[in-house]
Amino acid sequence: QVQLVESGGGLVQDGGSLRLSCAVSGGIWSNLAMGWFRQTPGKEREFVATIGWSSTGPLYADSVKGRFDISRDNSKSTVYLQMHSLKPEDTAVYYCAARWFRASMSTADYAYWGQGTQVTVSS
Numbered sequence: 001q002v003q004l005v006e007s008g009g010g011l012v013q014d015g016g017s018l019r020l021s022c023a024v025s026g027g028i029w030s031n032l033a034m035g036w037f038r039q040t041p042g043k044e045r046e047f048v049a050t051i052g053w054s055s056t057g058p059l060y061a062d063s064v065k066g067r068f069d070i071s072r073d074n075s076k077s078t079v080y081l082q083m084h085s086l087k088p089e090d091t092a093v094y095y096c097a098a099r100w101f102r103a104s105m106s107t108a109d110y111a112y113w114g115q116g117t118q119v120t121v122s123s
Helices: none
Strands: 003-007 010-013 018-025 032-039 046-051 068-073 078-083 092-100 117-122
Touching (some): 003 092, 018 032, 018 092, 018 117, 032 068, 032 078, 046 068, 046 078
Parallel strands (some): 010 117
Antiparallel strands (some): 018 078, 032 046, 032 092, 068 078
16 A cells, blocks of 8 residues: 655745655555645645656646756655745645656546645745
8 A cells, every 4th residue: 555645834935935745655666656736725636746657757737837846756765846936826735646657637547645734825
């Protein structure tokens, strides 16, 4: 069973930076594609970024392109989301997700999810 644990969320001011981490266990890390998604109350979970099993991709939502960077450290079985120039509209619960091999922007394609970490950007 693949397990994902996110960390690194918190409160940051408008224009600030945060780095989210997602540690993965229980699966064949090298075969997993990873994604980051986010959700605010009353809205559907939305795609943020994804990276393929061999670091192929990555792909970003238009709203975060140029500000966020997804990467993976194979020695630590961890995927990161480095977030710069944060805006109040980035406030959400951020979820890490995993699927086999290919990167995807669709929540429906991911079988494994973390518990989420809150990111709050104050204006």
